[in-house]
Amino acid sequence: MKKPEIPLIINGRRIDGRLPDEVREIKMSIGEILNADGSARVSFGNTEAIVAVYGPRALFPKFLQETDVGLVRVIYSMSPFSVDERKNPAPDRRSIEISKVTKEALSAAIFIEDFPKAVVDVYENIIQADGSTRVAAINAASLALASAGIPMKDLVAACSVGKVDDTLIVDLNGKEDNYSESDMAVAMMPSKGLITFLQMDGRLTKEEVLELLKKAEEVCKRIYELQKKTLLERYKMEKEEE
Numbered sequence: 001m002k003k004p005e006i007p008l009i010i011n012g013r014r015i016d017g018r019l020p021d022e023v024r025e026i027k028m029s030i031g032e033i034l035n036a037d038g039s040a041r042v043s044f045g046n047t048e049a050i051v052a053v054y055g056p057r058a059l060f061p062k063f064l065q066e067t068d069v070g071l072v073r074v075i076y077s078m079s080p081f082s083v084d085e086r087k088n089p090a091p092d093r094r095s096i097e098i099s100k101v102t103k104e105a106l107s108a109a110i111f112i113e114d115f116p117k118a119v120v121d122v123y124e125n126i127i128q129a130d131g132s133t134r135v136a137a138i139n140a141a142s143l144a145l146a147s148a149g150i151p152m153k154d155l156v157a158a159c160s161v162g163k164v165d166d167t168l169i170v171d172l173n174g175k176e177d178n179y180s181e182s183d184m185a186v187a188m189m190p191s192k193g194l195i196t197f198l199q200m201d202g203r204l205t206k207e208e209v210l211e212l213l214k215k216a217e218e219v220c221k222r223i224y225e226l227q228k229k230t231l232l233e234r235y236k237m238e239k240e241e242e
């Protein structure tokens with residue numbers, strides 16, 4: 001997208017006042033969608049994702065069933081009211097792509113051999129969009145899957161990094177996302193040090209890619225700690241209620 005007239009970095013600060021390495025306020029919660037087997041809400045500043053997980057449940061039609069592994073389906077969608085210009089709720093190329101890539105980011109962590117012939121459905125909904133929605137969706141989906149008791153190798157934590165006005169930054173907001181020189185979305189299984197998803201737009205040198213990956217790893221590790229804390233608090237609360 002064409003760069004706007006205004007600079008994106010002024011006196012070392014970003015347009016929302018953050019320093020280059022500063023992440024927006026992160027909030028996480030679990031269990032709001034009572035009908036679902038697992039659910040979670042994650043926000044980074046004004047970007048907010050809510051995810052519901054159903055399953056494992058029987059998969060129909062039967063010819064889709066695999067005898068040795070289960071199926072994971074992911075649908076990403078942005079609510080019409082999530083941005084100031086109404087978003088058409090019909091699936092578009094972008095949401096079909098994000099459904100596919102976020103599914104891959106999550107599938108790497110799921111023991112699909114533990115639920116043969118069954119399906120796990122993951123519904124990722126963006127209720128407010130201000131940049132980096134796909135990584136917010138991955139963070140919330142990973143928490144929702146864990147809260148649904150889906151067997152996983154690790155939680156998946158994700159963040160965005162990029163370059164604006166020649167400065168390397170983390171957690172891009174909407175304007176930075178749209179006008180960046182380059183942006184990368186990264187998801188990983190932090191305790192295993194494995195990257196499960198990486199997308200990049202724009203141009204970066206090899207050194208910049210390595211530097212941004214280092215920054216992404218640091219942010220993902222912080223998100224991972226918050227995810228674990230959120231799960232623990234939820235289970236402590238449930239135990240107390242018993």
Ligand code: CDP
Nearest residue numbers: 083087129130131132133134135174177178
């Ligand atoms: O959200 P994410 O960075 O994962 O994906 P993107 O396609 O790079 O979208 C960047 C941002 O553009 C979104 O986070 C929204 O803030 C904005 N957007 C929008 O305003 N209207 C759309 N129909 C799609 C995206």
